[in-house]
Amino acid sequence: MATTLAVRPPCRTEPTAYEALKRHFAEHPDAHPLHPHKWDVSRSDIYAEDRWQPIFADMRAAGPLHYIDDSPFGPYWAVVQHKAIQHIEALPELFSSSWEHGGITIINRMSDDELAAAGLERFELPMFIAMDRPKHTGQRRTVAPKFTPSAMDDMEAEIRARTGEVLDRLPRGEVFDWVETVSIELTTGMLAILFGFPWEDRRLLTFWSDWAGDTELATVRDLDPTRRAVLREMAAYFMSLWGERARGEGGDDLISMMIHSDAMNQQSPEEFMGNLVLLIVGGNDTTRNTMSGIIHAFDRFPDQRKLFETRPDLIPNAVQECIRYQTPLAHMRRTCTEDTEQFGQHIRKGDKVILWYLSANRDETVFEAADKLDITRENARRHLAFGYGIHRCVGARLAELQLRVLLEEMHRRRLRVHVAGDVERVRANFVHGFRKLEVEVTQF
Incomplete structure (x- = not known):
């Protein structure tokens, strides 16, 4: 679809996040x-250096949740056991997701004094994952039909054809970056299809996703103006698409579905921007990083790669196990709405409660040998990578489909992918994944 837009393409003039x-x-x-507290798992270096596992293991052994009284993001409760996270997710009135209380990440809202000192106005991005019922229900229901069986x-x-085309273009006999060549290309293309987004500009979606989803940016106040400018440019681009769809007959893309929804067609600019961020980050970073995580995990556990090669019937379960093992979003935040006693701990109204999905998916009481990839694992589906309860990821089926098709098409071509160069992980406490993964392709 050709679209003419009077919007500056930010990826050509601004640095990436x-x-x-x-x-x-x-x-x-x-x-x-x-990060003075020994259990402050908000620190991004432990994820960049892949040394978070023993810290969470110590915390799980000591109890289901712990109060971290000092961090760059303020005090918070770290919920680290599988059962405790499910329990808190099942109490959405008591543990709010609303942006008005702080939203879904560990990032703090800037105070009025901090905003004034920085010369900034308040900049909130409401999105339906960061809303409580009933508004959450109506907006989620609008986009849910796009993700039904x-x-x-x-x-x-279409996903299979595009995946095959990408795999068939892979170079042989040379090292290349799997993240850039495969993971980003497949997930960005999928987002473009979902939005009916101009294909030639699809890499803008990756650019916006990185600026919107990188919590490390929140520690750098100097970058706030740039981040806001990038997100406003994103909104301007999408508003042009909104106007185009509103003037036409529309279709089944996500923008047209919003236009024709009573729950979403009167969104404020900030709310529209917030839901775009949700759909872009949710649809891009998560699947992208699991596509990379699969390759890295198979290389780390060659016995499991061999099992994948000899037992293609295991692919559906391998998808669930790889999602568990990678856990592409490390945490979600809730805010306590009234004083409560949970698991022997007194949580006060207003307390920040961080649900560490990364830890829950390595809970030894649920997953035997949890730090090992096991594509035959019988309970792999019990992972919490998609969340739990009313906020469970609306696009979970699409993520599973994309990952299953990737493994099936790799198997059909008998592709074996070896890590053969630099491995660079995302330095962040929210998105958990790979910045670079240099590989070489052979055949089995």
Whole structure:
């Protein structure tokens, strides 16, 4: 679909979020926040260096949740056991997701004094995952038909064809970046299809996703103006698409579904922006990082890669196990709405409660040998990577479909992928994944 837009393409004039952060910390080598508490798992270095596992294991052994009284994001409760996270997710009135209480990430809302000192106005991005009932229900119901089993059946042939095209273009006999060549290309293309987004501009979706979803940016106040400008440019681009769809007959893309929904067709600009961020980050970062995580995990556990190669019937379960093992979103936040006693701990009204899905998916009381990839694991589906309860990921079926098709098409081509160069992980406490994964392709 051709679209003419009077919007500056930000990816051609602005640095990526990663480049901006790298430049900032290079210029300010002492600017990384201090984390004095030994169990402060909000620190991004433990994820970049892949050394978070023993910290969470110690916390789980000591109890289901712990109060972290000092962090760069303020005090918070760290919920680390599988059962405790399910319990709290099942109490959405008591543990709010609303943006008005702080939203779904560990990031703090800036105070009025902080905003004034920075010369900024308040900038909130409401989105339906960061809303409580009943508003959450109506907005989620608007987009849910795009992710039903029948909708997945309709999309599978196109996903399979695009996946095959990407795999067939992979170079042989040379090292390349799997993240850039496969994971980003497949997930960004899928987002473009869901939004009816101009294909030639699809990499803008990756650019916006990184600026919107990187919690490390929240520790760098100097980057706030750039981040806001990027998100406003994103909104301007999508508003042009909104106007185009509103003037036409519409279709079954996500923008047209919003236009024709009573729950979403009167959104404020900020709410529209927030829901775009939700759908872009939710549809891009999560599947992208699991597509990379599968390759890294198979290389780390060659016995499981061999099992995948000899037992293609295990692919559906392998998808669930790889999602569990990778857990592409490390946490979600809730805010306590009234004083309560949970698991022997007194949680006060207003307390920040962080649900560490990354830890729940390594809970030894649920998953035997939890730090090992096991594609025959009988209870792999018990993972909490998609959340639990009313906020469970609306696009979970699509993610599962994309991952299943990727493994099936790799198997059909007898592709074996070896890690053969640099491995760079995302430095963040929210998105858990890979910045770079250099590989080489052979055949089995």
